[in-house]
Amino acid sequence: MNAILSHLIDEHFLLIIVRVLIALLLSGLIGFERELKNHSAGFRTHILVGVGSCLMMVLSLYGFEAYIEKYDNVRFDPARIPSYVISGIGFLGAGTIMVYGGTIRGLTTAASIWAVAGLGLVVGAGMYAVALFTTLIILLSLVFLNNFEKLFTKGKSSMVVEIVSYPNLAINKVVSVFEESNIKVRQVEVLKVENDLRSIFIKVEPNEELNRIRLFESLSSIDAVKSVSER
Missing domain, CATH: 3.30.70.260 (ACT domain)
Structure with a gap:
């Protein structure tokens, strides 16, 4: 039994769990703000993107250690999987962009999804301080800059x-x-x-x-x- 558990749970298990939970929390905060404003991509979508990208990052960091130790010709490139996450998340963001009567909607939500994917990757790499600071900046941008922008577009709104x-x-x-x-x-x-x-x-x-x-x-x-x- 202990042998099976040791095979399923390695030395990085607790570290990975912590990083996934942090990604869930930070991406959930941004998704909750989108949910309050009734956007198509809200709480659950942002959590799935953040946790999923975090999972891809920890996979890139720790998922291939056994192969590296076993085979000398295996090369370690932790940036390969994250690069595909960043480029591939575009299809999900594009799904939130819609055109209504010449007005484009959903660009901010698409950008927040892309940013949450980056947050997940950063948390997966263990850069917690950077992730917390970036989450704060994103929330400030979504909550306060919208009202600040309205001061300059007052009278020009549609x-x-x-x-x-x-x-x-x-x-x-x-x-x-x-x-x-x-x-x-x-x-x-x-x-x-x-x-x-x-x-x-x-x-x-x-x-x-x-x-x-x-x-x-x-x-x-x-x-x-x-x-x-x-x-």
Whole structure:
């Protein structure tokens, strides 16, 4: 029994467990911030990326020691697997980027996923202080810089409203609702979806007196409108 356990649990087991747990904690903090803002990649996604990349890093560091000791011609390159993690994480980040009526959404979440992958690799390498400092910087950027940016873009902000409707909807009725609310329409895009439904993305420039609840109620009351949401 002891022989089996010693074979399954090596000298690096506890160290690896600690690093995976730290990666879980740090990536979870960033994912929780994304979850609070209702982004597509939230708490679970960031944890999986952080823990997975940490696992790949410790695999690169400790997973091939037996082969190195047994075979003299085996070369140790701990940077090989992490390099593939960094380049391969792009497909997951790209999945969070979406275009609504000419407005690109999800770039920040894609960047946070890429950063969390880096955090996992750093924690897997045992660079805890760097990981903690970087997590703090990322959280400050996500939480506070967003409000700081709004100070400079005040008056230039835009909003994208998605209206799911049936084909018989007259778009001019929708536009008239925005005009009655003194909202400037910048762009209108119509996309056909399944089950004879279509999505209408309307990019508008909201005013300071905008009442979103009243606006959405007015849009929802139009015949053939199935749902209204803000993107």
